[in-house]
Amino acid sequence: MTSAVTPVLDQPQVIEVQPNGDMDGATRIYKKHLGDMSGIYVDEAAYQAQVAEKGAEELIYYVHEHKYQDGPGSLIVGTSTLLPGKVGDEYAVTRGHIHAQENRAELYHCLSGHGLMLLETRSGESFVAELTPGKAVNVPGHWIHRSVNVGDEPFVTLFCYASDAGQNYDIIAHANGMKTIIVDDGEGGWKAAPNPRHGGYAAGDQ
Ligand SMILES: [Fe+2]
Numbered sequence: 001m002t003s004a005v006t007p008v009l010d011q012p013q014v015i016e017v018q019p020n021g022d023m024d025g026a027t028r029i030y031k032k033h034l035g036d037m038s039g040i041y042v043d044e045a046a047y048q049a050q051v052a053e054k055g056a057e058e059l060i061y062y063v064h065e066h067k068y069q070d071g072p073g074s075l076i077v078g079t080s081t082l083l084p085g086k087v088g089d090e091y092a093v094t095r096g097h098i099h100a101q102e103n104r105a106e107l108y109h110c111l112s113g114h115g116l117m118l119l120e121t122r123s124g125e126s127f128v129a130e131l132t133p134g135k136a137v138n139v140p141g142h143w144i145h146r147s148v149n150v151g152d153e154p155f156v157t158l159f160c161y162a163s164d165a166g167q168n169y170d171i172i173a174h175a176n177g178m179k180t181i182i183v184d185d186g187e188g189g190w191k192a193a194p195n196p197r198h199g200g201y202a203a204g205d206q
Contacts, residue, residue, distance in 0.1 A: 010069045019112040019133075021079035021156040026064040032095065034058040039173065040095060042181055042197060043088030050087055059083060061094055061147075067163055074163045080108075081156045082115065082149045089183040091190060093118075096146030096178060100166030102204060103141035109158045110135050114151030116182060116190070120144045122171075122201040126180050128192055131157065142204070144171060148182045150190040175201050 016024045035056025041047045050058075065078035085092040096118070099106070108117055110131035117137045119127040121144070129137035139145050149155035172178055176197040185191040 010074075013066065013068055015066055015077065017079065017111070017158060019156065020154065021062075021064060021081040021111065023064045023066065023079055025066065026078070027067050028065040029062065030065075031062040032060050034060055036060070037087075037095070040093065040177070041087040041090050042177065042195060043090065046088035060085075060092065070163060072162075072164055075160055076163045076165075077158070077160045079111065079156060079158050080147060081154050082113075082147050083154050084113075084149050084152050086184065091182045091184070092149045093182070094147045095169055096144060096172050097167040097169045098122075098144045098171050098204075099141065099161070100168045101162075101164060102168075104162045104165035105141050106139045106145065106159055106161035106165070108137050108139065108145075108147075111156040111158055113149065113153045113155035115155030115157070116148040116150060117157075118146045118148055118178060118180060118182060120179050120201075122204045124179065124200075126192075128180070128182075131155075144178065144201075146172075146178060148190075150182065171201060171204075175199050 034051055061082040063080050065076055067076045110133050112133055114132050117129040176199045177195045179198045180192050181195045182190050183193050
């Protein structure tokens with residue numbers, strides 16, 4: 001007689017997601033403050049002035065995550081809420097990353113606000129996805145990605161990616177920022193501009 005081992009399957013989950021990014025039952029919530037954004041913005045003097053004025057604890061963005069499974073094939077679902085603002089002429093951004101497992105893709109679906117997903121590859125390709133509620137961007141593997149808030153309200157996205165993807169933030173730091181920055185166009189809108197500090201990305205593991 002043989003005994004079969006019955007795997008214990010994780011249970012389906014219904015997640016209630018609000019337009020402001022609130023989710024019930026998050027398994028992890030993290031916040032980034034102004035003091036965490038050192039070296040991110042091109043105008044260092046404007047950044048330091050803002051830290052002096054608002055304090056290092058000023059909230060910049062926060063993330064709710066739902067991770068109910070581990071291992072290949074499982075997903076992390078969550079929301080990212082990036083508050084509006086500028087440092088110098090540059091619109092508020094998240095730190096940005098490429099996935100540690102670089103072939104892992106990600107979906108971002110805008111729930112509220114007006115923002116961009118700024119996308120670049122190690123080889124120098126750039127893509128700007130403008131997002132308003134109802135629009136989504138499919139970020140393929142091997143693309144560095146960062147959110148930018150170009151509106152007056154919080155920019156909220158629902159994201160979904162493989163739970164074994166991981167994040168590599170150093171790729172942007174080592175290049176002295178992304179190749180493209182998003183700045184005020186002088187008329188209340190936004191434009192993409194070259195980052196004068198960008199030194200190019202190192203070759204990767206593609
Ligand atoms: Fe990601």
